[in-house]
Amino acid sequence: MLELNKDNFDAEVIQAEGTILVDFWGTKCEPCKALIPDVERLAEQYDGKIKIAKLNTTENRRLAMAQKVMGLPTFVIYKNGEKQKEISGAENCTPETIENLIKEFV
Amino acid sequence: MGKIYDVAIIGGGPAGLSAGLYASRSKLSSIIIEKGKWGGQASTTEELENYPGSMEHPTGPKLMERMKAQAEAFGTECVKDEVIGFELSEKIKTIKLTKSEIKAKTIIIATGAQPMLLGAPGEDELRGKGVSYCATCDADFFTELEVVAVGGGDAAVEEAIYLTKFADKVTIVHRRNEFRAAKSLVEKAIANEKIDIIWDSVVEEVYGDGIVEGVKLKNVKTNEITDFKTDGVFVFVGTKPISDIFKDIVKMSDKGYIITDDEMKTSVEGIFAAGDVRVKMLRQVITAAADGSIAAIAAEKYIENNFEH
Numbered sequence: 001m002l003e004l005n006k007d008n009f010d011a012e013v014i015q016a017e018g019t020i021l022v023d024f025w026g027t028k029c030e031p032c033k034a035l036i037p038d039v040e041r042l043a044e045q046y047d048g049k050i051k052i053a054k055l056n057t058t059e060n061r062r063l064a065m066a067q068k069v070m071g072l073p074t075f076v077i078y079k080n081g082e083k084q085k086e087i088s089g090a091e092n093c094t095p096e097t098i099e100n101l102i103k104e105f106v
Numbered sequence: 107m108g109k110i111y112d113v114a115i116i117g118g119g120p121a122g123l124s125a126g127l128y129a130s131r132s133k134l135s136s137i138i139i140e141k142g143k144w145g146g147q148a149s150t151t152e153e154l155e156n157y158p159g160s161m162e163h164p165t166g167p168k169l170m171e172r173m174k175a176q177a178e179a180f181g182t183e184c185v186k187d188e189v190i191g192f193e194l195s196e197k198i199k200t201i202k203l204t205k206s207e208i209k210a211k212t213i214i215i216a217t218g219a220q221p222m223l224l225g226a227p228g229e230d231e232l233r234g235k236g237v238s239y240c241a242t243c244d245a246d247f248f249t250e251l252e253v254v255a256v257g258g259g260d261a262a263v264e265e266a267i268y269l270t271k272f273a274d275k276v277t278i279v280h281r282r283n284e285f286r287a288a289k290s291l292v293e294k295a296i297a298n299e300k301i302d303i304i305w306d307s308v309v310e311e312v313y314g315d316g317i318v319e320g321v322k323l324k325n326v327k328t329n330e331i332t333d334f335k336t337d338g339v340f341v342f343v344g345t346k347p348i349s350d351i352f353k354d355i356v357k358m359s360d361k362g363y364i365i366t367d368d369e370m371k372t373s374v375e376g377i378f379a380a381g382d383v384r385v386k387m388l389r390q391v392i393t394a395a396a397d398g399s400i401a402a403i404a405a406e407k408y409i410e411n412n413f414e415h
Contacts (some may be wrong), residue, residue, distance in 0.1 A: 029243040030150055030167050034143035061246060068316050070247040070338065071234030088234025090142065090150075090243075091220055096188075 002041045004051035006063045011051065014081040019105050021098075022076045023054040024064055029072040030091035038095040042102060049106045077105050111135045114201055114210035116189055117348075119146025120391045121381025122216035123173040124398030125405075126182035132406050138177070139201070141188040145170025146218045147345075147382070148391050152242045154363060156260075156288075157391050162407045166242075169391075189351060196413070199376065212376045212405040215352060216398060219345035219382035219389065224256065228312035229341075236318025236338045241265040245272040248338045249410060254279055254321060256309055256344035263287035263295050265342055270300040274336055277302045277336070279309060281326055304334075312339050343351050343365055359385050370401035376408055 004012060004022065013020055023039050025032035036054070043052040057064040057072065067076070067083075075088040075095045087093055088102060113129045115122045118140030129136035143149050151166035160169055178184060185203075193200035201208045221239040223229060229237055238244040245268065253273045257265040258280035264287070269276045279293070283290045283305040295301050304323065310331060311322040320335040347362045357365045357373035363386075364379040366372055372379050380397035382389045 026243065026246060028152075028246070029240070030145065031143050031240070031243065058246060060363055062248070065247060070236050070244065070317065071238045072240075072243045074234045086234070090240065092233075094142070094188075 001040055002051065004053050004055040005060055008010060008061075009055070009063055012051075013078050016051075016078075017080055018051065019077060019079045019084075020051040020053060021102060021105075022078065023052070024057050024059065024067075024069045024072060024074040024076065025054055026056065026072050027058040031093070032073040035093060035095070035098070042095075042099060044103055046106065050102055052102075075101060077101060080103065108209060109135075110198055111137050112409055113137075113210065113212050113214060114139065114199070114208050115214045115216055115403065116201070117146065117218055117381070117383075118144045118174065118184065119216060119218045119381060119394060120148055120170070120173060121218065121383075121394040121398040121401075122146075122214070123170070123177050124395040125214045125216060125380055125402040126177035126184075126398075127173070127180060129199065129405065130177060130180035130182040130397040130401035132347055132402065134402070134406055134409070136402075137183040137185060137210070139185055139187055139189060139203065139208070141186070144174050144184070145154060147220070148394075150240045150242050151264075154391060162405050166391075172257055173395075191351075192355065194374070194377075197376075207323035211409050212371075212378065214398070214401045214405060215349075215372070215377065215379040216381045216394075216401075217348040217383050217384060218394075221341065222344045222346050224312075224339075224341050224343060226311050228314070229339075232312050232314055232339075233316050233358050235316060236314060236384050237312055238340050239342075241268050241340055244338075244340075245269055248273045251337035252277070252335075253338035253340055254309070254334070254336045255340045256280075257344070258282055258285045258287065259342065259344065260287045260291060262342035263291045265340060267291070267295055267298060269340065270298055273300070273333060273338070275302065277304060277334070279286070279304045279307050279321075280325060281308045282306065293397050309339065324395065338367040345382065345389065349383055368400075369404040370397055371404060376405075378405055378410070394405070
């Protein structure tokens with residue numbers, strides 16, 4: 001799965017054409033880490049239909065904050081660089097809600 | 107016919123993991139079903155100083171990881187899935203999962219509780235944008251910023267102290283004029299130069315343009331509303347049980363906590379409940395673990411009395 005950071009975020013998300021789902025996670029966020037295998041499975045399952053990437057906010061805090069993400073886990077859909085929809089918080093982010101979010105945009 | 111477990115445990119927090127450990131050590135076949143994160147709420151608590159024996163590096167995630175490994179070492183199976191329904195008319199109970207089902211002689215409900223919301227305007231819209239229920243997850247973002255921690259129990263005071271490691275200033279907003287939290291915690295908070303306390307006040311509104319900019323506070327004694335600028339709002343105003351799927355199955359309190367006796371038996375034969383999800387006085391990791399062990403042994407007794415060997 002594509003790993004985003006301050007060097008590639010602009011090219012892969014903001015300047016990119018098409019739809020991308022970004023998984024904002026952090027090394028101390030246990031709910032985020034519990035979701036990663038599911039997100040990786042979804043990335044494989046929807047390969048070619050939607051781009052799915054993850055961003056470690058512990059290492060890229062300012063970048064996340066510039067995207068107005070200040071809480072984890074958060075999943076954001078971007079289309080042609082524009083934020084479309086997001087879900088946030090451990091109770092709201094489950095394998096099912098993430099897949100539903102993907103389905104809405106493929 | 108597929109496998110019939112002696113004990114099926116729903117929920118992989120301290121109650122469920124302890125139930126698994128005690129069940130498997132009693133040579134009962136056991137399985138734990140967890141839909142989210144192993145360790146439950148305890149896995150999002152950085153400092154777990156009140157669990158006996160966890161003096162050094164008492165972090166929730168570490169302790170929970172060890173609890174799971176210990177239960178598995180004695181033979182408990184751990185699966186990640188969600189329970190979507192039950193078939194309980196037979197003596198052997200069936201638990202329906204998203205893609206399969208599990209049959210078991212007994213069920214232990216250990217689904218726990220989740221943070222309660224403030225119910226204030228702006229809270230939902232600004233979730234993940236400054237409103238948080240998990241200090242461990244989100245504290246990083248507030249490095250050198252100022253935050254409000256709402257609540258007066260152990261969680262609120264403990265997490266406020268934790269937040270001072272990141273934020274420049276932490277203001278505890280509490281609706282009463284004294285804390286419910288343990289005295290040692292309160293002393294630590296009061297001595298902390300980064301912590302301010304606003305008594306007798308509740309959050310009326312969280313506001314901000316795409317990101318938290320402040321809160322409106324209401325003094326519950328004078329009804330006066332004041333504006334308070336802040337970068338983040340951490341909410342620790344108690345918990346609510348995760349018990350919706352058991353609503354028509356076992357007896358519950360008005361608030362949805364499951365009623366048990368002191369052997370963790372619910373109103374239904376062969377179904378037990380343990381941990382934060384049941385009616386009890388103190389919801390802590392240690393009491394959840396104790397409940398889990400009692401439920402497993404009570405389940406063992408039930409199996410001995412109701413099934414042939």
